[in-house]
Amino acid sequence: MRTKKWWLHIVADELHTYLFASHTRARSAPEEAGVLGDFSGVMVHDRLAMHFTARQGDPCDLPCAYAPRPRVGRGTLELGLGEQDGHALCEMNDATHAARDAGKKRLSKTKLDGFFARYDALVAVGLSANPAPEHHRRNYLERDSYNIACALRDLRTEATRFAVDLSVPMTNNEAERSLRMAKIHGKVRGCFQSEDGARYFAAIRFCIATARKQDVGALEVLGRLFRGDAWMRPATT
Numbered sequence: 001m002r003t004k005k006w007w008l009h010i011v012a013d014e015l016h017t018y019l020f021a022s023h024t025r026a027r028s029a030p031e032e033a034g035v036l037g038d039f040s041g042v043m044v045h046d047r048l049a050m051h052f053t054a055r056q057g058d059p060c061d062l063p064c065a066y067a068p069r070p071r072v073g074r075g076t077l078e079l080g081l082g083e084q085d086g087h088a089l090c091e092m093n094d095a096t097h098a099a100r101d102a103g104k105k106r107l108s109k110t111k112l113d114g115f116f117a118r119y120d121a122l123v124a125v126g127l128s129a130n131p132a133p134e135h136h137r138r139n140y141l142e143r144d145s146y147n148i149a150c151a152l153r154d155l156r157t158e159a160t161r162f163a164v165d166l167s168v169p170m171t172n173n174e175a176e177r178s179l180r181m182a183k184i185h186g187k188v189r190g191c192f193q194s195e196d197g198a199r200y201f202a203a204i205r206f207c208i209a210t211a212r213k214q215d216v217g218a219l220e221v222l223g224r225l226f227r228g229d230a231w232m233r234p235a236t237t
Helices: 028-033 074-079 088-101 109-128 140-154 173-177 180-189 195-213 218-226
Strands: 007-012 017-022 043-045 064-066
Touching (some): 007 028, 007 173, 088 109, 180 195
Antiparallel strands (some): 007 017
């Protein structure tokens, strides 16, 4: 049986989750999904290239924040970082949580300057630990760690936006969590049997995920669906 690779695109915030199955991960997929057209906030993503190359007027033509994942295990060793430096981003994130809990709107300039100095030092160490090989091209592990260091260098504004704007989260874990059931489905079933099946799965999952965020249980959502009384999210203004 011949299979095709499809992609699940996810848009999520505190109250809503939307999953869209598509045959491509290019910009045409979110355009077809049609959920970002009026969005004007900050989009936190995982460095997919299309988010940085939006044309004027495209749904993705908005401020972006790259969500780096601090690597404590293998990645820390690849970058050649000490454990203390490897946790610099996590400490920056802890400071933003503490500031929000204290009712503050921003971190102090002194604290930000200190974090940014550590950040720049972290990037410098990562780049120096990943020099270009002399007699071969970089292998997978070498490319992975080098690309992370380059991304942290080139996307400094995006990667640290969460420290400057306390309304922005550090990671895109909200979207990542929405992928878990798709990953489990892939491990158990291997693949979907049809394109419609993939899209039906995405529709069911985003409906259940959105309902849960609004304190409505999955069984209630499914029960109402089979009774012909589909749950709909409350209208927002």
